[in-house]
Amino acid sequence: MKEIGRKVWAIAGGHIPLQSHGREPELTSHDKLCMLNTSNHEAQVEITLFYAERDPVGPYQVSVPARRIRHVRFNDLIDPEAMPLDTDYGYVIESNVPIVVQFSRLDSSQQGNAIVLTTAYAVD
Amino acid sequence: MKEIGRKVWAIAGGHIPLQSHGREPELTSHDKLCMLNTSNHEAQVEITLFYAERDPVGPYQVSVPARRIRHVRFNDLIDPEAMPLDTDYGYVIESNVPIVVQFSRLDSSQQGNAIVLTTAYAVD
Amino acid sequence: MKEIGRKVWAIAGGHIPLQSHGREPELTSHDKLCMLNTSNHEAQVEITLFYAERDPVGPYQVSVPARRIRHVRFNDLIDPEAMPLDTDYGYVIESNVPIVVQFSRLDSSQQGNAIVLTTAYAVD
Amino acid sequence: MKEIGRKVWAIAGGHIPLQSHGREPELTSHDKLCMLNTSNHEAQVEITLFYAERDPVGPYQVSVPARRIRHVRFNDLIDPEAMPLDTDYGYVIESNVPIVVQFSRLDSSQQGNAIVLTTAYAVD
Numbered sequence: 001m002k003e004i005g006r007k008v009w010a011i012a013g014g015h016i017p018l019q020s021h022g023r024e025p026e027l028t029s030h031d032k033l034c035m036l037n038t039s040n041h042e043a044q045v046e047i048t049l050f051y052a053e054r055d056p057v058g059p060y061q062v063s064v065p066a067r068r069i070r071h072v073r074f075n076d077l078i079d080p081e082a083m084p085l086d087t088d089y090g091y092v093i094e095s096n097v098p099i100v101v102q103f104s105r106l107d108s109s110q111q112g113n114a115i116v117l118t119t120a121y122a123v124d
Numbered sequence: 125m126k127e128i129g130r131k132v133w134a135i136a137g138g139h140i141p142l143q144s145h146g147r148e149p150e151l152t153s154h155d156k157l158c159m160l161n162t163s164n165h166e167a168q169v170e171i172t173l174f175y176a177e178r179d180p181v182g183p184y185q186v187s188v189p190a191r192r193i194r195h196v197r198f199n200d201l202i203d204p205e206a207m208p209l210d211t212d213y214g215y216v217i218e219s220n221v222p223i224v225v226q227f228s229r230l231d232s233s234q235q236g237n238a239i240v241l242t243t244a245y246a247v248d
Numbered sequence: 249m250k251e252i253g254r255k256v257w258a259i260a261g262g263h264i265p266l267q268s269h270g271r272e273p274e275l276t277s278h279d280k281l282c283m284l285n286t287s288n289h290e291a292q293v294e295i296t297l298f299y300a301e302r303d304p305v306g307p308y309q310v311s312v313p314a315r316r317i318r319h320v321r322f323n324d325l326i327d328p329e330a331m332p333l334d335t336d337y338g339y340v341i342e343s344n345v346p347i348v349v350q351f352s353r354l355d356s357s358q359q360g361n362a363i364v365l366t367t368a369y370a371v372d
Numbered sequence: 373m374k375e376i377g378r379k380v381w382a383i384a385g386g387h388i389p390l391q392s393h394g395r396e397p398e399l400t401s402h403d404k405l406c407m408l409n410t411s412n413h414e415a416q417v418e419i420t421l422f423y424a425e426r427d428p429v430g431p432y433q434v435s436v437p438a439r440r441i442r443h444v445r446f447n448d449l450i451d452p453e454a455m456p457l458d459t460d461y462g463y464v465i466e467s468n469v470p471i472v473v474q475f476s477r478l479d480s481s482q483q484g485n486a487i488v489l490t491t492a493y494a495v496d
Contacts, residue, residue: 001172001180004134004216004247010376012441013406013474013489017398022234026141026210034137036174036214048373050408050441056373069136069174069214086398090408090441090472092376100214100245102137105489110394112236112360112484117137117229119245121472121491123376125296125304128258128340128371146358150265150334158261160298160338193260193298193338224338224369226261236360236484241261241353243369249420249428252382252464252495270482274389274458282385284422284462317384317422317462348462348493350385360484365385365477367493 001067003039005100008123009093016074018086019109027108031074033093034117036100037064043095049083050090057081064099071104093120125191127163132247133217133225140198142210143233151232155198157217158241160224161188167219173207174214181205188223195228217244249315251287256371257341257349264322266334267357275356279322281341282365284348285312291343297331298338305329312347319352341368373439375411380495381465381473388446390458391481399480403446405465406489408472409436415467421455422462429453436471443476465492 017029037043046059060077064070074083083089093101105116141153161167170183184201188194198207207213217225229240265277285291294307308325312318322331331337341349353364389401409415418431432449436442446455455461465473477488 001216004132005245008376010408010410010472011474012408012472013404013443013476014441015443015476027234032137034212034214036134036136036216038134038174038216050410050439052441052443056439067174067180069138069176069212071137071139071176071212088406088441088443090406092373092408092410100134100136102135102242102245103489104137104139104240105487107485107487108234110399110480110483110485111234113231113234113238114362114485114487115229115231115238115240116476116487116489117227117240117242118366118474118489118491119242121377121474121494122245125340128256129369151358156261158336158338160258160260160340162258162298162340191298191304193262193300193336195261195263195300195336224258224260226259226366226369228261228263228364232358235358237355237358237362238486239353239355239362239364241351241364241366242490243366246369249464252380253493275482280385282460282462284382284384284464286382286422286464315422315428317386317424317460319385319387319424319460348382348384350383350490350493352385352387352488356482359482361479361482361486363477363479363486363488365475365488365490367490370493 001038003098005098006122007095009101009120011103011120012090014089017107017109021108029108032104033072034102035064036069039097040066041097043097043099045095048092125162127222129222129224130246131219133244135227135244136214138213141231141233145232153232156228157196158226159188160193163221164190165221167221167223169219172216249286251346253346253348254370255343257368259351259368260338262337264333265355265357269356277356280352281320282350283312284317287345288314289345291345291347293343296340373410375470377470377472378494379467381492383475383492384462386461388457389479389481393480401480404476405444406474407436408441411469412438413469415469415471417467420464
């Protein structure tokens with residue numbers, strides 16, 4: 001299949017709640033980055049995090065194999081540094097091949113789930 | 125009415141929860157593909173599923189009659205093979221006529237519903 | 249303020265749940281059409297509904313005054329005919345001046361709310 | 373990092389629920405404007421609010437420092453006037469440098485949370 005998507009994406013509305021209810025790890029509150037790479041080349045992806053009161057942090061480096069999806073929880077990004085909980089953030093994704101990027105959230109901070117899924121803003 | 129939409133769409137953030145609460149089948153957790161065909165021709169649609177750790181699967185073939193919508197639960201896609209639950213996936217939709225594609229989710233894995241509706245990424 | 253938006257919009261994933269919990273009418277399950285008209289001219293809007301198993305119905309006619317928003321519950325569309333509950337639908341919006349269209353849902357079919365807000369697909 | 377985004381954005385579907393359950397202020401029902409400024413210049417942002425039955429109000433002025441995000445709760449917009457609760461609204465965002473704008477909602481008007489995150493409509 002041919003390459004689908006863009007090489008640069010952005011999200012402005014990140015926030016991982018502090019609290020969770022329910023079975024771990026499935027129902028732990030999390031923000032998730034969802035990437036689809038339809039191309040025949042591994043995607044080398046760099047994530048830069050933006051905060052309200054400090055300088056940007058990154059790049060965090062992840063890869064998406066050819067003809068695969070990869071879902072990454074922000075809680076699992078630890079190099080160059082783990083993300084703080086209960087903090088607003090945004091991010092920019094840069095890939096060497098076109099990919100499709102969506103953003104999802106599970107908020108289990110009260111009883112019951114609340115969920116979000118939205119396509120990231122396609123930049124280039 | 126004239127043709128509206130695109131012929132290729134993509135979603136990166138698929139995931140059908142394992143658990144459900146409430147009346148079946150309305151409140152069974154599901155991911156749903158929502159297609160609108162405003163044209164005067166039946167849309168022949170092919171769905172290719174992408175996974176994190178195996179090769180793409182498909183095409184799954186569905187049709188949308190002229191001047192109709194069609195909502196398809198991923199749980200109901202069984203040919204060439206049924207989808208695993210509790211597994212991350214993405215997909216690409218290819219149609220012979222322009223259609224509009226949205227993606228919805230009902231997550232009833234804890235008490236109460238959680239829902240999502242988002243427009244798929246329009247490729248071509 | 250200048251005109252902002254498009255004249256034709258579409259949604260594929262409509263569905264009004266049958267059940268509701270909580271205070272009426274605020275917490276009655278509903279799909280809602282949200283329109284923003286920044287222009288200095290009243291927007292004359294025509295809504296055509298598409299179903300899975302019957303011909304399209306419409307147009308439903310609504311107006312949005314100059315420099316105003318208007319939110320319309322689909323439950324309140326009754327001319328040329330009231331919409332059935334618990335039925336999948338899609339729709340196309342056509343306006344004589346550019347507007348911005350979003351779609352929201354409140355699902356209170358189980359205890360607690362579930363909500364959706366998404367920008368409609370911008371056609372023209 | 374280079375400038376990313378657009379200078380004009382719009383949202384049609386604003387509504388802050390009257391009721392809240394849970395810890396304040398985290399779980400107070402709110403609509404939130406999420407802005408990402410990747411550029412090296414402070415973004416001067418003007419927000420104009422549109423209502424169903426009265427003239428537009430604004431501009432509300434906020435800034436986003438260079439290489440920062442900023443999340444603003446609509447409940448906190450008080451100059452030129454505080455926003456009414458339980459009222460439909462829309463808005464237009466105008467910035468002097470390109471930014472990325474998303475819109476989120478926390479609805480805790482019944483037990484449990486309901487959440488929304490969507491990218492605003494990119495105008496210019």
